[in-house]
Amino acid sequence: MLRLPRPDPGDPPTSSPSAFIVWVGRRQTATLLAGVVFGVTWMLAQAVLPYALGRAIDEGLARRDASALGKWVVALVGLVVVQVLSGVLRHRFAVWNWVQAALTACQVVGHHVTRVGAALPTRLPTGEVVATVASDAVRLGDTFDITARFAGALVSYGVVAALLLGTSPTLGLVVLLGVPAVGVLLTAVVRPLQRAQLQQRDMAGRLATLGSDTVAGLRVLRGVGGERVFLDRYAARSQEVRAAGVRVAGVQSVLDALQVLLPGTFVVLVTWLGARLAVTGEITAGELVAFYGYASFLVLPLRTATEFLQKVVRGYVAAGRVLGVTRVAPVADRAGAPSPGPVPDLHDPATGLHVHGGTFTAIVSGAPAESAELADRLGRIHAGHVGHAGPVADRDGQAALLGGVPV
Numbered sequence: 001m002l003r004l005p006r007p008d009p010g011d012p013p014t015s016s017p018s019a020f021i022v023w024v025g026r027r028q029t030a031t032l033l034a035g036v037v038f039g040v041t042w043m044l045a046q047a048v049l050p051y052a053l054g055r056a057i058d059e060g061l062a063r064r065d066a067s068a069l070g071k072w073v074v075a076l077v078g079l080v081v082v083q084v085l086s087g088v089l090r091h092r093f094a095v096w097n098w099v100q101a102a103l104t105a106c107q108v109v110g111h112h113v114t115r116v117g118a119a120l121p122t123r124l125p126t127g128e129v130v131a132t133v134a135s136d137a138v139r140l141g142d143t144f145d146i147t148a149r150f151a152g153a154l155v156s157y158g159v160v161a162a163l164l165l166g167t168s169p170t171l172g173l174v175v176l177l178g179v180p181a182v183g184v185l186l187t188a189v190v191r192p193l194q195r196a197q198l199q200q201r202d203m204a205g206r207l208a209t210l211g212s213d214t215v216a217g218l219r220v221l222r223g224v225g226g227e228r229v230f231l232d233r234y235a236a237r238s239q240e241v242r243a244a245g246v247r248v249a250g251v252q253s254v255l256d257a258l259q260v261l262l263p264g265t266f267v268v269l270v271t272w273l274g275a276r277l278a279v280t281g282e283i284t285a286g287e288l289v290a291f292y293g294y295a296s297f298l299v300l301p302l303r304t305a306t307e308f309l310q311k312v313v314r315g316y317v318a319a320g321r322v323l324g325v326t327r328v329a330p331v332a333d334r335a336g337a338p339s340p341g342p343v344p345d346l347h348d349p350a351t352g353l354h355v356h357g358g359t360f361t362a363i364v365s366g367a368p369a370e371s372a373e374l375a376d377r378l379g380r381i382h383a384g385h386v387g388h389a390g391p392v393a394d395r396d397g398q399a400a401l402l403g404g405v406p407v
Contacts, residue, residue, distance in 0.1 A: 006107060008111055009108055009111075011326075012323075012326065014327055017316050017319035017320040021140070021143060021316070024101050024144070025101075025144065027104060028097060028101065028144070031093055031097050031100065032097055032147060034093050035147060035148035036148055038086045038089040038148065039086075039090045039094075039147075039150075039151050040151055040156075041090075042090045042152055043153060044155060044156055045082045045083035045086065046083055046156070046300070047160050047297055048159070049079050050289070050292070050293025050297065051163055051293075052072055053286075053289060055072050056068075056072035056075075056076065056286070058284050058285070058287070062284070062285065062286065094145045094148050095145070097144040097148075098142065098144055098145035101140055101144040102137045103137075105137035105318075105319075105322050106137045108322060108326060109129065109132055112325060113129065115330060116328050116330045117330065117375075119329070120325075120328055128325075132321050132324075135204075135318075136318035137318070137322070138318075139311075140315050140318040140319055142315060143311050143312055146307060146308050146311045146312075149307075149308075153301035153305055154301070156300075157298070157301045160294050161175045161179075163294070164291075167283060167290075167291075168274075168277055168282065168287075170273065171273055171277070171291065174269065174273060175294075175298070179266070179298070182302055192251050196247050196248040196250075203237075203241045204241050204244075255306070255310065259302075259307075262302075263298070263303060264299070266302070267299055270294070271291070271295045274291030275288065342357060342358075344402055344403025344404070345357050345403065347400070347401045348378065348398075348400040349399075350398045351374060357403075363375070377400055378407060
């Protein structure tokens with residue numbers, strides 16, 4: 001059960017998106033390792049199924065040995081049970097890792113926004129921040145969702161290659177060399193996809209900012225009759241974002257097609273070689289059935305590896321967007337950590353505000369700008385009116401006091 005509210009995740013590294021992704025992963029090492037364990041178990045059970053089936057045919061059916069057949073049937077049933085149970089747990093931990101990573105990214109953005117306050121809109125559009133929480137955090141979580149399956153794909157690929165080498169060195173070498181070759185070809189499409197996604201993400205953020213600004217100034221626009229101008233501008237920007245999305249979809253469609261074409265071609269090659277070896281008598285009927293099973297299974301780790309590349313690219317772009325928010329610094333210097341003890345009273349001589357310590361107080365004003373200015377003064381969001389980042393004071397030099405100490 002996830003307990004809320006979660007503690008402050010702290011300050012992440014801002015040197016690079018890769019460092020940020022690693023930092024998020026370290027905060028959930030236990031669940032990531034659990035997902036990897038169940039992911040490897042789940043995919044290994046599928047990888048070994050063709051081997052057990054082939055042995056059941058050769059040792060049980062071909063030799064008419066009921067005892068051997070029963071043994072391998074029990075092994076097949078056991079593998080299916082392990083596959084089902086580990087698959088359920090693998091999925092559970094994958095979703096858990098996805099949610100944790102996305103929530104951590106949202107916390108990082110949210111906590112930083114509260115610390116920066118009014119300085120944020122001067123450096124970054126509001127729509128960009130909204131898109132970071134609504135979209136980028138989810139894409140960052142996808143990077144951790146795929147880790148369990150990708151680990152299982154790597155291990156199962158090695159196991160299948162070893163089984164093939166033990167039966168037929170020719171087929172084993174084809175698998176060992178063919179899978180990396182397919183991966184290299186698919187990687188060539190990933191870089192154009194990353195550039196297209198980055199461009200589309202930038203344009204979507206600007207569009208969200210334009211929409212929020214238009215809504216905020218709608219009353220003024222109606223007063224001067226300018227809503228049509230902004231509507232046309234928003235429609236034009238929306239079409240630009242749509243065109244960028246179409247470009248992303250074009251590159252994505254090529255990658256999706258290659259995901260089917262390249263692994264499928266590779267599976268056909270492995271199957272053809274296995275059938276030739278069976279015709280010449282170099283492998284048994286059970287081994288041929290196992291080869292067909294291996295060839296069909298290899299599609300799964302190949303497609304998983306391709307999906308991993310896609311999600312890592314998206315996660316890298318998303319992490320860069322999160323860091324873009326965290327790099328915005330507040331205007332005024334922050335005070336040190338509060339000292340333990342009773343909460344003192346807060347008093348602002350300039351406005352007459354007096355808040356008793358330990359109470360929750362809401363400030364309501366008919367003019368929102370006045371209450372916002374008060375919040376900026378008390379929260380040290382802006383520098384003082386006298387032009388420095390010292391105690392926040394009004395035009396008469398009266399500073400707000402927390403327990404008698406200027407804030």
